[in-house]
Amino acid sequence: MSMRHRLLLDALWPAWDCEEDDRLICRAVYDETHDVKTFLFASPEPRQFIFAPGQFLTFDFPVGEGGQGEGSVNRCYTIASSPTRPHTVAITVKRTSGGSVSNWLHDNIKVGDVVRAIGPMGEFSTWAHPCSKRLFLSGGVGATPLMSHLRRDFDMGEDLDTIVVHCARTPRDILFRHELDLMAHRRQHLQIAHLVESVDGEQGWAGYRGRISRELVEMIAPDYREREIFCCGPPPFMAAVRAILRQGGYDMSRYHEESFDFADLAPAEQAAAPPPPDAGVKVHSVTFKKSGQTIECDENTTILAAARMAGLRLPSSCTKGLCGTCKTLKLSGEVEMAHAGGIRQREIDRGMVLLCCSKPRGEVTVDR
Incomplete structure (x- = not known):
């Protein structure tokens, strides 16, 4: 087969559809830093991944509780690769102390292994928020969506007015350091x-410190x-950025952030509990089989929010x-999702069901 014919066939590959086949095969694993790896995936069949830069995939890993390989755990990871290279997708993952999924990935995933994923999803993209001048602020592995x-x-030959500030603990922790420097050079x-x-x-570091x-x-x-500002990193980093921008009089409607923090409650959940139900609103019992607990949840409140109010994590x-x-x-039972x-x-x-967006329509029992 000639190179021309091969290129034409590649261009005709259909789009990857997780509803038809959600499997992804690991094609490569790269060490980015001493505690960060990039995992490159492809579809088992010839497929193209269609996504906007900054979007993420939700993976279903066979990790189980405590990382013991029994059962599965869902985790969101931003696509670090570019949509201009559609035959594969890459995620970049930092090994974290006590992180069952990140440690499992670093210790177990190898070339040829199969995982499952759905997506892509998310609106943390300049395509959703077009602008002529951008400021990218990232901390640690939060550089991945901005790298996409x-x-x-770079692949498209575009030279957009962009300032990138990437924060790391030490020079050896800087993600994509040489690739970023090469881009800026060109x-x-x-x-x-x-x-x-x-x-x-x-010791000869000549960059910014602090x-x-x-x-x-x-x-x-x-x-x-x-500038339109896009920020991604650990929650304390993004909180510091928001405070800095507000103090500086920045128009926060032009600020966009992305984070997947599984250790804490979502900010919306922490901010306030749902108001008490109005008179006439039906209240139903929701039973969590594994914990043996039962809570009350009105028909206008999600099961997750009601569980949080009842003290369930x-x-x-x-x-x-x-x-x-x-x-x-x-x-x-029945829910509206x-x-x-x-x-x-x-x-x-x-x-x-997804508990975060499911409201009971009668007594409900879930396997939690």
């Missing part, structure tokens, strides 16, 4: 600023108030029906 944007721009309007807390391991601050933001991007993340983290089997793509139709047909 930058790789796409693009006139791309500015890369690496910020480290400590110069351990690189933590993100208003002074540093104003030094690196003095026109930041004119349940796995959750997005609280919007996107990520699939709160997915569970409904053993009996308004999801946003975090569950497959065949799972719904089997009785699975």
Whole structure:
């Protein structure tokens, strides 16, 4: 087969559809830093991955409780690769202390292994928020969705007015350091600023040192108030960024962030409990089979929100029906579920529900 014919066949590959086949085969594993790896996946059949830079996939890993390989755990990971290279998708994962999924990935996933995923989903993309001037702020592995944007721009030959500030603990922790520097070398309007807390391991460090601050933001991007800002990183990092921008009088309607934090409750859940039900609103009992607990939940409140009010800690993340983290089997009863793509139709047909967007329509029992 000639190269021309092979290219034509590749271009005709149909789009990957997780509803038809949600399997992904690991094609490569790369060490990015001492505790970060990139995992490259492809479909078992010739398929193209169609996604916007900044979107994520929700994976179903056979990790089980405590990482023991019994059962499965859902986790969201942003696609780090570019949509301009559609035959594979890549995620970049940092090994974290006590992180059952990240440690399992680092220790177990190898070339040829099969995982399952759904998506892509999410709106953390410049395609959803077009702009002429951008400021990318990232901390640690939060660089991945922004890297997808930058790789796409570079592949397309676009030289957009973009300032990137990436924060890391030490120079050896900087993700994609050499790739970013190469991009900046070849693009006139791309500015890369690496910020480290400590110069351990690189005493000749010539970049910025310290933590993100208003002074540093104003030094690196003095026109930041004119830019659309995209931020991703650990929750404390993003909280610091939001405080800095508000203090500087930034228009927060132009600020966008992405994070998948599975250790804490979602901010919306922490902020306030749902108001008490109005008179005449029906209240139903919801039983959690594994814990043996029963709670009351009115028909206008999601089961997850009612469980939080009752003091139950349940796995959750997005609280919007996107990520699939709160997915569970409904053993009996009926619910009204308004999801946003975090569950497959065949799972719904089997009785699975997302607790974050399911409201009871009678007594309900779930397998939690």
